[in-house]
Amino acid sequence: MNFVLKNALRIAGAAAILISAPAARAEYLSIHLKVYGLDCEVCARGVSASVGRLPGIESVNVSLKTGLLDIVLTRGNMFKMSDLRKRIKENGFRSMEATVTAVGRFNGSKFEVSGTGESYELGKKASNSTETTELTFDVH
Numbered sequence: 121m122n123f124v125l126k127n128a129l130r131i132a133g134a135a136a137i138l139i140s141a142p143a144a145r146a147e148y149l150s151i152h153l154k155v156y157g158l159d160c161e162v163c164a165r166g167v168s169a170s171v172g173r174l175p176g177i178e179s180v181n182v183s184l185k186t187g188l189l190d191i192v193l194t195r196g197n198m199f200k201m202s203d204l205r206k207r208i209k210e211n212g213f214r215s216m217e218a219t220v221t222a223v224g225r226f227n228g229s230k231f232e233v234s235g236t237g238e239s240y241e242l243g244k245k246a247s248n249s250t251e252t253t254e255l256t257f258d259v260h
Contacts, residue, residue, distance in 0.1 A: 147223030147234040148199050149254070151191040154216035155208055158187045167211050174203060200236050201259070221256040231255055
């Protein structure tokens, strides 16, 4: 086999491996976020539209009565909670506590959300496990 053909086969093999490898994905599933000062309808619509443009957002509902954003995310998204908090701040509001449902793993007392590099101290010791789990928890 000549040199060019060998290199072509190596490149094709490497490309097949890269294509078949699953991409690291964030697995936030839903977020119920309290937003301080979100009490005017025009502001709420603006925040909802702005947050809804973040990649991975499936839907956003705003309650003026409670000041809550209810966010549903698409499966396999590349979403980060830090991006959401940044977007809220860019709109002139302050994000507060949240109830989050996400897929991830326990690492001691921390829950690491798959594919995000984000982790949350849950205050209870859990075993280090390689198994992923879906968990709903509060973030302050």
